[in-house]
Amino acid sequence: MVSPSLGAPTAGAPDQRWTPRLVISLASIVLMLEMLSISYIMIATALPSISKHYQTTQGAWLLTAFLLFGAMVAPLLGKLADLHGKRLVLLIAVFGAALGSLISAVAPSYGVLIVGRALTGFLVPCLFLSYSLIRDVFPPKTIALAVSIATSGMGLIAIPAPFITGWLVDGFGFRAIFWFALIALVVLGTLIRLTTPESPVRQQARLDIIGAVLLGAGIAGVLVGVSFGPTWGWAAASTLTYLIGGIILIGAWLVSASVLKEPLVDIKVLRQRSVAFTVTAAGCIYGVSGLYTMLLPMLVMTPAMLGLGYGFGTTAEGTAIFQAPLGLFTVLGGVIVGVLVGRANAKPRMMMAAGAVSAGIGCTLTAFSHDSKGLIILFGAFVGLGMGLGYAAVPNLLIEAVPPQLQASTASIAGVFQSIFPAILPVIAFAVMNNSYIAVFPPEVAQMLQGAVMYTSDGYKVAYLIAAATAVLCLVCALALPSRIKQLKVSGDEIVEADDLGEPEVPAYA
Structure with missing residues (x-):
């Protein structure tokens, strides 16, 4: 049975504004979620060192295991959060991710490293658990900005992350990135425990x-x-x-x-147009992000002397000048959504559409011109802005469409899509690129490359166009969303639309 909230959020009084404790709470959540985003950067940058150390060609497992485990546990953790409390489940997930980082840091074999990376996938559900928690315990007037910042970051780690990653990998070896993640997660988990109240919202149901x-x-x-x-x-x-x-x-x-009367995720909710297109758009924008950020270090670290029409031979630390602007504009996009949705009553669906357009333009331009450092940085800014707008639009759309009691379990499906698309798109892209790799080099060049595979410029072109096509699909989903989203409501055992209850329709954060 679905029951109403067991109480009002303790921090949700309309007259409450930003307080020092609230700021620390949000900063802790944001920094923890930035660990999710920089995980991609760190692994992509450290992959050559990891592959060489363990003598493996199965580097794809480092991303696949992370996303696979995150997608698997997301629905279960979402339901547990609705049943037992969002902060409790969030802290369990942070602890699991910290344990995974520890295992990765000391892994004696590649198989053990994969196990550690899989457990670090607990960070994936942290995303929707965080904005579901914010929705319940933050003051209403702060929710739109808070969830937008939480999902797109403040840049406190994301912007300097490429520099930190390069410094750690070049100076201390690839294991240093896992020790860094372990320490950060322990500290941030403790801060969240001390500064963020537990949600009083509960769903009364059995676990499926x-x-x-x-x-x-x-x-x-x-x-x-x-x-x-x-x-x-x-x-x-x-x-x-x-x-x-x-x-x-x-x-x-x-x-x-x-x-079943009490399923893991209510199918009636997923069938709603406002939910179905939101989770699909979420998968698309995260898919674009995952593919673009994976290709970028490979592109710029390719030695320029090969004359492939791309590549600058940058070091791990040198990739920061390309990745930092991406993070900066992601943050900017999130802030724009938070301000416009929270204060100007802008439609989150239009923010999602704008993000898809910006990311699509950046990917398309990169596909046709990736031989200039300045242009790659500029095009990356377009992609980063689109990522930030899209990231921040997703929770705002779900907050509008889904009641608090079902927020985490419904958002968990968005989390699944946000894992599946970044896992599938690189497979498609590399399937195409593997048909265009350079098989023969002069002996001296082949010795320098030590078996590394180099792709043609056209191979990268197709890969970036795949990312652009995914951005177009995101745009289609955003435009297919209702212009006026009706929030579902809980009435006894039934889930009904707001208008069916005769209640005025207003955004959850108004």
Whole structure:
């Protein structure tokens, strides 16, 4: 049974404004979430060193394991948050991610490192757990800005992260990035515990264990099949087993969710146009981000002497001049959404559309011109702005559409999409790029490359166009959202739209 909130948020009185404790709370949450975003940067930058140390060609597992585990546990943690408290589950996830960082830092083998990276995937559900918690305990007038900043960051770590990563990798080795993450997560988890109140909002229901197993295993099957299809072969028995098995399990979950009275995620909520297009748009914008940020270090670290029409031979630390502007404009996009939605009553769907356009333009321009440092930085700014606008629009859209009691479990599906798209897009892009790699180099160049694969300029062009096409899909989803979103309401055992209850429709943060 779905019940109303057990009480009003302790920090939600209309007359409350920003206080020192509230600022520290938000800063702690933001910095913790920035650990999620810089995880991509750190791994992409350290990947050559990691692959060389462990003598492996399976570097893709470092990202796949992270996203796979995060997507698997997201629905379960979302439901647990609605049942037992969002801060409690958030802190458990932070602890799990810290444990994963510790295992990664001391990993004696590549297999152990993968286990550590998988556990670090607990950071993935931290995203929706954080803005769901903010929605419950922050003063209403601060919510739009707070969730926008939380999802796009303040740049306190994200902007200097490329410099920090390069310094750590070049000066202390790849293990230093995991020690850095461990220390940061422990400190930030402690600050969140001390400064952020627990949400009083609860959903009275039983935990759907069967649904959690079916959905988690189904997502895992699809992601593994898609991630390793290019390696195993798309027609290989192993690939088809994972793909078909995953699809069957997800189908079984949909059936069980339609039948059970208290499912893991209410299908009626997901069928709503405002929710379905929001989670799809979220997956698209995060997919663009994941692919773009993975390609960027590879592009600029390629030696210029190869004459491939791209590449500047930068060091790990040198990639910072390309990545820092990306982070800066991501922050700027988030602030723009927070200010316009919170104070000017701008529509989050239009912010999402603007983000898709900006990211699409940046990816397209990069596809056709990636041989100039200045232009790559400029185009990256377009992509970063689009990322920030899109990141910040997602929670604001879900806050408008979904009641507090169902916020975390519904947002968990957005978290799943935000993991699946960044996992699938690189597979598609590299499947194309692997048909355009340079197989033969002069002996002296081949010795310098030590077996590293170099792609043609056209290969990168197609990869960036794939990112641009995904941004177009994000735009389509944003424009397909209702111009006037009706928030679902809980009435006894039923979930109904706001107008069905005869209540005025206002944004949750108004």
